[in-house]
Amino acid sequence: MAEHTWYYVCLLLLTSCCGLLGRTRAVHVGEATLVYQWATLDYDWPSDAMRQSAIDEGRYIPENIIATGIKVHGQVVYLTTPRWRDGNPASLSAVVETSDGRTVLRPFPSWEMNQLGNCSALQSVQSMEVDPLGRMWIADVGGSCAPKLIIYDIETDDVVRTYTFPTDVANTNTTYLNDIVIDTSADDPEDWFAYISNSRSPGGLVVYDYRRDSSHKVFDASMSVEPDATLMTINGRNYTFDVANDGIALSPLGDNMKVYYCALSGYHLYSVPTSVIKQPVVTDISSSVTHEGRKVSQSDGLVVSREGNLYFAALHLNAVYRWDTTSSQDASYAHELVSDDVTMRWADTLAFDDDGYLWFIANRLHMWRANELTFTGSEQNFVVWKVHVGEKSYMHKSGAKSVRANLMLCLVTFLYVAFREI
Numbered sequence: 001m002a003e004h005t006w007y008y009v010c011l012l013l014l015t016s017c018c019g020l021l022g023r024t025r026a027v028h029v030g031e032a033t034l035v036y037q038w039a040t041l042d043y044d045w046p047s048d049a050m051r052q053s054a055i056d057e058g059r060y061i062p063e064n065i066i067a068t069g070i071k072v073h074g075q076v077v078y079l080t081t082p083r084w085r086d087g088n089p090a091s092l093s094a095v096v097e098t099s100d101g102r103t104v105l106r107p108f109p110s111w112e113m114n115q116l117g118n119c120s121a122l123q124s125v126q127s128m129e130v131d132p133l134g135r136m137w138i139a140d141v142g143g144s145c146a147p148k149l150i151i152y153d154i155e156t157d158d159v160v161r162t163y164t165f166p167t168d169v170a171n172t173n174t175t176y177l178n179d180i181v182i183d184t185s186a187d188d189p190e191d192w193f194a195y196i197s198n199s200r201s202p203g204g205l206v207v208y209d210y211r212r213d214s215s216h217k218v219f220d221a222s223m224s225v226e227p228d229a230t231l232m233t234i235n236g237r238n239y240t241f242d243v244a245n246d247g248i249a250l251s252p253l254g255d256n257m258k259v260y261y262c263a264l265s266g267y268h269l270y271s272v273p274t275s276v277i278k279q280p281v282v283t284d285i286s287s288s289v290t291h292e293g294r295k296v297s298q299s300d301g302l303v304v305s306r307e308g309n310l311y312f313a314a315l316h317l318n319a320v321y322r323w324d325t326t327s328s329q330d331a332s333y334a335h336e337l338v339s340d341d342v343t344m345r346w347a348d349t350l351a352f353d354d355d356g357y358l359w360f361i362a363n364r365l366h367m368w369r370a371n372e373l374t375f376t377g378s379e380q381n382f383v384v385w386k387v388h389v390g391e392k393s394y395m396h397k398s399g400a401k402s403v404r405a406n407l408m409l410c411l412v413t414f415l416y417v418a419f420r421e422i
């Protein structure tokens with residue numbers, strides 16, 4: 001190759017390096033896009049007759065169903081509908097469009113896998129997460145069956161693993177498996193972990209170790225309800241919640257990773273290093289817990305992007321907020337990303353797709369629980385939003401790494417050119 005070609009190659013690399021470096025900190029926030037909205041949730045029934053008999057037999061009671069969890073994989077949006085009330089035919093679904101243009105829930109992976117009372121099937125799912133290998137980690141709260149974790153390969157349609165929690169780690173009296181994150185920091189997927197929040201008082205964390213196929217629990221007082229934070233005032237009305245550790249988020253891949261968490265009935269955000277909670281024998285972790293600041297409001301789900309921004313719903317403001325975890329300012333300095341007093345009530349969980357969008361579902365949970373919702377069709381109770389933030393999931397390999405790789409390549413090219421000159 002001619003000498004000048006190397007100079008051009010290098011120039012090109014340098015330009016792309018600088019471009020990447022500049023882009024890692026820039027945040028572009030587009031308009032929020034309303035993707036789906038429903039007055040009540042309906043399913044992709046095999047036939048109208050089956051839908052009707054489900055209604056007649058009380059197996060499908062539309063007003064009793066609320067969607068809480070959301071994740072996006074490829075072009076498919078997955079929603080959870082925990083079985084909090086009767087008449088809920090499936091607890092995990094993909095959103096699909098019917099031939100007559102309605103958007104409905106198609107039980108995922110199947111109707112069979114959502115069979116109530118069958119302990120091999122999903123009983124009540126509030127949260128799930130999809131890892132970079134396309135496997136969905138589904139936290140099943142249980143019910144008449146014990147809580148379990150099912151790992152399901154979306155591409156091959158296979159149950160990869162079913163893990164039933166031992167009673168001393170999680171049982172339906174002590175544990176509500178609320179939200180899940182996956183620690184994909186190890187190069188070997190056998191060494192991955194899941195961290196699940198337990199929102200049942202006094203709260204806690206459940207840690208699942210994939211290689212050992214074992215679990216253990218972690219507790220600290222910071223995971224409990226804050227006594228002066230049980231009251232929530234939303235749109236001028238008072239609601240009381242007694243819910244412990246709920247929102248959970250994992251910092252981007254890298255060194256010194258940590259899990260962020262907060263009680264639903266609480267204002268304070270905390271974190272603990274993953275290196276501490278991964279240990280099967282965890283005694284007192286209080287000295288490892290960091291107070292990350294007092295949020296502007298109580299919040300439900302949390303998520304951190306690959307770029308290090310933590311997103312949370314400010315429930316009493318009908319808003320989603322963003323806090324830069326890499327800044328020197330604590331979480332009380334978070335800024336509003338989007339808000340709407342009608343269509344963004346109770347942003348429950350958040351997720352990223354691969355196109356730079358932050359997704360969330362606003363489900364009016366406080367009103368649903370208080371039986372204040374209108375189901376006649378005049379009100380859209382459950383709304384799925386996406387906002388372009390130009391960021392990716394915490395499980396994505398860091399952009400910083402590709403910047404480093406490019407810089408290395410530049411250096412090598414420079415050295416090569418320099419030595420050829422001699």
Ligand SMILES: *[C@@H]1O[C@H](CO)[C@@H](O)[C@H](O)[C@H]1NC(C)=O
Pocket residue numbers: 112113114115118119120121
């Ligand atoms: C229970 O669910 C599993 C998984 O979907 C299924 O294979 C099995 O046939 C079900 N058992 C009964 C008795 O329906």
Ligand SMILES: *[C@@H]1O[C@H](CO)[C@@H](O)[C@H](O)[C@H]1NC(C)=O
Pocket residue numbers: 167171172173
């Ligand atoms: C939960 O509590 C009930 C009532 O005290 C008890 O009968 C049941 O065995 C408990 N279940 C577990 C899994 O500990």
Ligand SMILES: *[C@@H]1O[C@H](CO)[C@@H](O)[C@H](O)[C@H]1NC(C)=O
Pocket residue numbers: 231233236237238
């Ligand atoms: C809500 O609770 C606060 C604190 O107890 C009270 O001051 C306020 O009047 C209540 N608002 C309503 C609408 O009930």
